[in-house]
Amino acid sequence: MELMDALYKRRSVRAYTFQKVDKATIETLLAAAVQAPSAMNTQPWVFGIVQDRDLLQQWSDRAKKFELDRMTPESPLYEHRSAFEDPNYNIFYDASTLIILYARPVTAWAAEDCCLAGQNLMLAACHLGLGTCVIGLARAWLNQPEVKRELGVPEEYEAVFPVILGYPREPAKPVPRNAPEVLFWRQSA
Numbered sequence: 001m002e003l004m005d006a007l008y009k010r011r012s013v014r015a016y017t018f019q020k021v022d023k024a025t026i027e028t029l030l031a032a033a034v035q036a037p038s039a040m041n042t043q044p045w046v047f048g049i050v051q052d053r054d055l056l057q058q059w060s061d062r063a064k065k066f067e068l069d070r071m072t073p074e075s076p077l078y079e080h081r082s083a084f085e086d087p088n089y090n091i092f093y094d095a096s097t098l099i100i101l102y103a104r105p106v107t108a109w110a111a112e113d114c115c116l117a118g119q120n121l122m123l124a125a126c127h128l129g130l131g132t133c134v135i136g137l138a139r140a141w142l143n144q145p146e147v148k149r150e151l152g153v154p155e156e157y158e159a160v161f162p163v164i165l166g167y168p169r170e171p172a173k174p175v176p177r178n179a180p181e182v183l184f185w186r187q188s189a
């Protein structure tokens with residue numbers, strides 16, 4: 001698949017088959033991720049990988065409870081609270097794999113660098129016929145000090161980009177895009 005094809009074909013996938021993603025494929029994706037640019041080439045990304053559906057189901061339950069407990073009517077997620085109360089809603093959509101990109105706080109740009117690496121990973125996955133979806137909902141829970149301790153993640157590292165990965169159950173539906181809004185475009189006469 002050409003780069004432009006992958007750019008246009010990548011869509012968030014929220015339904016996966018039970019086929020596991022093998023280790024070599026994940027290593028290929030991590031190698032693609034670390035080709036991303038980073039501020040002063042600091043490469044602040046560190047990866048956490050989970051390939052255990054039962055564990056991800058438990059994490060989903062814990063993350064939903066965490067979000068529900070701190071939700072207020074002002075919260076942007078408040079209108080979706082019934083989803084968080086639904087025991088059948090798994091925030092990781094039963095994907096076989098979760099990859100979390102953590103940022104080492106080496107520059108002020110560490111989080112942005114990790115997002116660039118995450119996008120590389122998603123495009124490479126698309127190229128290989130895999131589906132992905134960023135799971136922002138997991139981030140606040142993953143950054144709880146007790147969760148970091150449990151996973152052996154240094155306290156100063158920040159979970160920036162949790163992304164699920166797996167073989168799509170069906171072709172992803174198109175998602176519309178607005179036309180680019182150009183605020184200014186100054187040119188010489």
Ligand SMILES: Cc1cc2nc3c(=O)[nH]c(=O)nc-3n(C[C@H](O)[C@H](O)[C@H](O)COP(=O)(O)O)c2cc1C
Pocket residue numbers: 010011012013014133134135136137138175
């Ligand atoms: C930072 C970020 C956080 C996201 N968090 C979630 C999430 O928690 N759950 C989810 O289903 N999709 C999540 N998404 C996926 C977006 O909903 C999706 O990218 C958007 O609707 C556009 O669709 P597309 O990715 O198929 O083009 C997230 C995407 C981004 C970039």
